[in-house]
Amino acid sequence: MSYLGILDADLPDLLKTMYHIRAFEEKVDELFMQGAIHGTTHLSIGEEAVPTGALHALRSDDYITSTHRGHGHCIAKGADLNLMMAELLGRESGYCRGRGGSMHIADVDAGNIGANGIVGGGIPIAVGVGLSIHMQQQARVCLCFFGDGAANEGTFHEAINLCSIWRLPVIFLCENNQYGMSMSAKLSMHVASVADRAIAYGIPGESVDGNDVFAVHHAVWQAAERARAGQGPTLIEARTYRYKGHSKSDQNRYRTRAEIDDWRARDPIVIFTEVVRARGVLAPGADTQVRANAYADIEAAYAFALASPEPQVADLLEGVYA
Amino acid sequence: MSYLGILDADLPDLLKTMYHIRAFEEKVDELFMQGAIHGTTHLSIGEEAVPTGALHALRSDDYITSTHRGHGHCIAKGADLNLMMAELLGRESGYCRGRGGSMHIADVDAGNIGANGIVGGGIPIAVGVGLSIHMQQQARVCLCFFGDGAANEGTFHEAINLCSIWRLPVIFLCENNQYGMSMSAKLSMHVASVADRAIAYGIPGESVDGNDVFAVHHAVWQAAERARAGQGPTLIEARTYRYKGHSKSDQNRYRTRAEIDDWRARDPIVIFTEVVRARGVLAPGADTQVRANAYADIEAAYAFALASPEPQVADLLEGVYA
Amino acid sequence: MATVQVSETALSANDAALTTEMTYAEAIRDALKLEMRRDERIFLLGEDIGIYGGAFAVTRGLFEEFGAERVRDTPISEAAIAGAAIGAALTGMRPVAEIQFSDFMALTMDQLVNQAAKIRYMFGGKAKVPLVMRTPLGSGTGAAAQHSQSLEAWFAHVPGLKVVMPSSPADAKGLLIAAIRDDNPVVFFEHKLLYRVKAAVPTGSYVTPLSQSAVKRAGQDVTVVAFSIMVPRALAAAQRLADEGIDVEVIDPRTLRPLDDTPILESVKKTGKVVIVHEAVGSGGFGGEIAARITESDAFHYLDAPVRRLVGAEVPIPFNPNLERAAVPQEDDIVTAVRRLVREGR
Amino acid sequence: MATVQVSETALSANDAALTTEMTYAEAIRDALKLEMRRDERIFLLGEDIGIYGGAFAVTRGLFEEFGAERVRDTPISEAAIAGAAIGAALTGMRPVAEIQFSDFMALTMDQLVNQAAKIRYMFGGKAKVPLVMRTPLGSGTGAAAQHSQSLEAWFAHVPGLKVVMPSSPADAKGLLIAAIRDDNPVVFFEHKLLYRVKAAVPTGSYVTPLSQSAVKRAGQDVTVVAFSIMVPRALAAAQRLADEGIDVEVIDPRTLRPLDDTPILESVKKTGKVVIVHEAVGSGGFGGEIAARITESDAFHYLDAPVRRLVGAEVPIPFNPNLERAAVPQEDDIVTAVRRLVREGR
Numbered sequence A, B: 001m002s003y004l005g006i007l008d009a010d011l012p013d014l015l016k017t018m019y020h021i022r023a024f025e026e027k028v029d030e031l032f033m034q035g036a037i038h039g040t041t042h043l044s045i046g047e048e049a050v051p052t053g054a055l056h057a058l059r060s061d062d063y064i065t066s067t068h069r070g071h072g073h074c075i076a077k078g079a080d081l082n083l084m085m086a087e088l089l090g091r092e093s094g095y096c097r098g099r100g101g102s103m104h105i106a107d108v109d110a111g112n113i114g115a116n117g118i119v120g121g122g123i124p125i126a127v128g129v130g131l132s133i134h135m136q137q138q139a140r141v142c143l144c145f146f147g148d149g150a151a152n153e154g155t156f157h158e159a160i161n162l163c164s165i166w167r168l169p170v171i172f173l174c175e176n177n178q179y180g181m182s183m184s185a186k187l188s189m190h191v192a193s194v195a196d197r198a199i200a201y202g203i204p205g206e207s208v209d210g211n212d213v214f215a216v217h218h219a220v221w222q223a224a225e226r227a228r229a230g231q232g233p234t235l236i237e238a239r240t241y242r243y244k245g246h247s248k249s250d251q252n253r254y255r256t257r258a259e260i261d262d263w264r265a266r267d268p269i270v271i272f273t274e275v276v277r278a279r280g281v282l283a284p285g286a287d288t289q290v291r292a293n294a295y296a297d298i299e300a301a302y303a304f305a306l307a308s309p310e311p312q313v314a315d316l317l318e319g320v321y322a
Numbered sequence C, D: 001m002a003t004v005q006v007s008e009t010a011l012s013a014n015d016a017a018l019t020t021e022m023t024y025a026e027a028i029r030d031a032l033k034l035e036m037r038r039d040e041r042i043f044l045l046g047e048d049i050g051i052y053g054g055a056f057a058v059t060r061g062l063f064e065e066f067g068a069e070r071v072r073d074t075p076i077s078e079a080a081i082a083g084a085a086i087g088a089a090l091t092g093m094r095p096v097a098e099i100q101f102s103d104f105m106a107l108t109m110d111q112l113v114n115q116a117a118k119i120r121y122m123f124g125g126k127a128k129v130p131l132v133m134r135t136p137l138g139s140g141t142g143a144a145a146q147h148s149q150s151l152e153a154w155f156a157h158v159p160g161l162k163v164v165m166p167s168s169p170a171d172a173k174g175l176l177i178a179a180i181r182d183d184n185p186v187v188f189f190e191h192k193l194l195y196r197v198k199a200a201v202p203t204g205s206y207v208t209p210l211s212q213s214a215v216k217r218a219g220q221d222v223t224v225v226a227f228s229i230m231v232p233r234a235l236a237a238a239q240r241l242a243d244e245g246i247d248v249e250v251i252d253p254r255t256l257r258p259l260d261d262t263p264i265l266e267s268v269k270k271t272g273k274v275v276i277v278h279e280a281v282g283s284g285g286f287g288g289e290i291a292a293r294i295t296e297s298d299a300f301h302y303l304d305a306p307v308r309r310l311v312g313a314e315v316p317i318p319f320n321p322n323l324e325r326a327a328v329p330q331e332d333d334i335v336t337a338v339r340r341l342v343r344e345g346r
């Protein structure tokens, strides 16, 4: 049995992914407040449906490129929560041995080409991944995450154009969370949807409800089919919202409480849970168990990270060159 | 009396402009062949209708930003041919005192913000000119020339987006001469026309016959009206062709003789001359006199340049800082 | 703004007699505010500089005073920000652009280096490009490799640019006013860790001239050349070394291009020993330039020890705080380096 | 290419016994061809490198041999070229990108510096980025300010990058093969005026290791450190100076990062005098780094004259040929500088 293209049997797992993301972000938020994590961070609470739906549409050997707001992408791609949390705490056991932190989590061998601290910085890299897939005649695709703000960087244009002429298997997925830091997407571009820009490259473009796992899944699935069939890239916009500030330093001066409340009323996890309940794939109340397990997993990851050693200062110079 | 928006009385002048451009380019070609000019050059023979029509649609205090293939823009903007030729010969009397050469001719005070050796390099600068006009509440516009190849640079995207949200009085005029150096525009982008990209910025886009002075004039005139009315930028593609190689080193390996001949059969000066004749604004045979005068002007410019001194080596360090 | 208004009254240096305690960030804001009040051609553009007040809150309040026309939030388009500043500067305006982190200057290099820096010369001296690019640099905030670089050496290598790196609130204000009034493209590097440093700053408008190195502490035994965040670290180190009887002279070039090297050479002639300190990666860093200026001049003959550089490690800045600290010179490192040089000097 | 084929046979150094006369451009083409035959993962991308054969004809004939898949013409999108190379390198390919003029590297700085150079370190050493960016630099062709720069110092300042500047056909071939086989991002600067220089080049495949400075001429009296086009100029100058009885040692670092400074230091210890020559603008140029390496090492104690830099003028490269020549060191300038240093040295 399936619903809108997703097997009923997969629904619990997807719910788990969403809770993992939320729980991870909440924990990170808490740790930052406590000063237990260094630097800055960009949380994706409220945006969980996008990576959850998108990655479910792909195969495990497909690639992703991610962004500064990348914890959700990483989790949905199947990352080890322990290694993620260890990275955020700057531990030697982290994905990047504590050298990268929140903005640079990557796991290239597993297909996560990395978060990126440069807005738009990962978009041209996705072209190269697509090219590599094409030249090696693989059946893979590369899913390129980026934000509405990144859609105004020159790299967006150059990269999509290049993929369009070379018909590379890349899916450009814009997480339009309505703001690039403080700037409303309504003010930063003079089009209704980032997907409208697909026309400039002669490729399909689609705008979907980014708080709906099914809608995101469906659009990405179709795009992946096209990509694997040699029909080139697709541009998808997923409309969503971040509940928290842009980063640690945000004072929320540029948006209203009412707007935040409106979006919260359409919470992606709540919406998804309703479907799960309606499909009856979980025993009544079992969804709260999924939730509880997810939060417990994050606590375990935190414990793992805490127990992990810090890098040795003597190793500072290690790993610059291969 | 006027025809397609251009006063009959202006036709002889426009013919003169076209011949000035052609004669200038032919002279430059000859001088390069002789080794009398240093460096490289990019000739616009075959493309004369674009700057001629475009600049006729503007006022003398409007601005332009130009490109590496900028002699025609400069001439149509009303430059002094002597100072141009002197610049190409690297003389102290040249527009840039011999420091710039073909790729950097500029006359900022007169509204020519400069040729540019960087493909796409002038496009963001045009934004700033538009912004300046806007902030100083002037009635001017800025016409930004660029090529089909430049339409794939990131700067194209960033700049047009910025103008679109700020509704700046900038006209983006793409001279689509079918090639970016050796790459066919058909291969470098997956859309039929550069003007299709206007949709990505929510601005008007139009593709016109770039070998037709009237068509170019009309499109630019409309765009200028919109710009002066505070309605923001327009993207225009003018379809044209360069007869000569991309630059000095071109061996023409990427296009066919037949293609070149097809375009030569639609020579912009021939087409325009037919209209001038049909309108009867010149005595029979007077157009050949216009032509002869234009060629003579160029010879005079060459003589001026030759008679001008070279810069002093002792002045090498002068003019870096204001 | 139909006609441009420039009030020259604010140019008087008399107001500068009084001082106020303020942070480096506040001093920069003060400079922007005073200059914008004086000259309507000056405007700001950059990402999140309006309502948000800037990623480091430097422009906070300016949007409220000067409005959206003169405090322009831009999309995330660094090359276009730079280009817009250039085009505006060429046609009568005086833009001050903010690039949110100096690492993103990498996206503006063509506009800044191939356009802004060269336009005047390429155009035969017939145009000017009066713009300022303000941008924060440096590590120490846990922002890792793409948000912590010190790339001033790139810009200091480019004729046509001026490069300013203030190390104190008072310098930040006076140098920024000078940069805004300068008719050339100026890259103005602010250090993130300095933003909250507080000190006395002269009230009102004043200019600290560009290309004037400052002796931040006079001393007889050894010269320390330092800029940006390394100046306060060097001064703190000098204080400690004084207790050991080592008298350190600290010179802050403040402007790296065009560099005023005379005070550095004079100091080295006096002390015979020099340590050059910067946060940027050593190889290819500006310390090499300073060292070469010394050893190609007659100061060479006064040196009684090798020229010492104390500089950033040859790594991208790591995230982990211990590694991050170890990657750049700290106060202790300066103390150790000076001590060793003095002991070893023949 | 479904499965990647790497033939190791071509790795044998035996073929290198014979030599052929060829130009620097041909030597580079030969390296590309041999490597592409050996390893299917290697491919080229860049503007006009296919049918056109490259702006400087370096890739001519490769499109015909390897086809459009492996010799990829790109649109004019430098940042995307760099990004495409990075993404491909991260996932099993070995791209060699061409940027048509090194001035346009300014458009790739974010991808190259913030991405390629840092990825390995930021990712905890768990990824590699084996790519080469080939690009021509230098003046002398009348192409003026935006097509004539020598910006190698920018790249030499970036940990994670390797920076190579061959000065002869044989070095160009061996170093390019080494660069292609290297698992790091390598920026490979070719000098436009060297493209037509002809010399004997070993036949077949061979590697000239990166980070090995070469003594291009042994001498006793004075050390000249030069790279790229300045090496043949220095050698010609040395020849003339030999007639005057001045015995010049010419050292070519060849790789600026990571720099092998030992031969330079050894040479200075022997001669006690050094002239560093480069085309790039002096201030902030790599000559400062070399000078600093010398004067912070024990070679300092062997110096019997100030360290001399003979470098590009502090201007954008002008168009006029006389000005253009005057803006960078010529053979005569090297002769004069060495002569003066030898006479003045105490």
Ligand SMILES: Cc1ncc(C[n+]2csc(CCOP(=O)(O)OP(=O)(O)O)c2C)c(N)n1
Pocket: A042, A068, A069, A117, A118, A119, A120, A146, A147, A148, A149, A150, A151, A175, A177, A179, A180, A181, A246, C047, C076, C078, C100, C104, C107
């Ligand atoms: C090139 C660059 N410019 C600016 C920044 C600073 N910055 C970090 S995230 C951000 C907003 C990005 O907006 P968007 O792409 O919509 O992603 P979101 O943060 O909304 O997920 C900005 C301006 C950056 N990291 N990189």
Ligand SMILES: Cc1ncc(C[n+]2csc(CCOP(=O)(O)OP(=O)(O)O)c2C)c(N)n1
Pocket: B042, B068, B069, B117, B118, B119, B120, B146, B147, B148, B149, B150, B151, B177, B179, B180, B181, B246, D047, D076, D078, D100, D104, D107
């Ligand atoms: C940034 C940059 N990339 C590449 C070049 C080299 N180049 C000069 S002109 C040119 C082709 C430009 O094509 P287009 O924009 O269509 O203008 P056209 O030459 O056809 O007039 C190229 C690749 C350059 N000058 N600048």
Ligand SMILES: [Mg+2]
Pocket: A147, A148, A149, A175, A176, A177, A178, A179, A180, A181
């Ligand atoms: Mg966003």
Ligand SMILES: [Mg+2]
Pocket: B147, B148, B149, B175, B176, B177, B178, B179, B180, B181
């Ligand atoms: Mg073209």
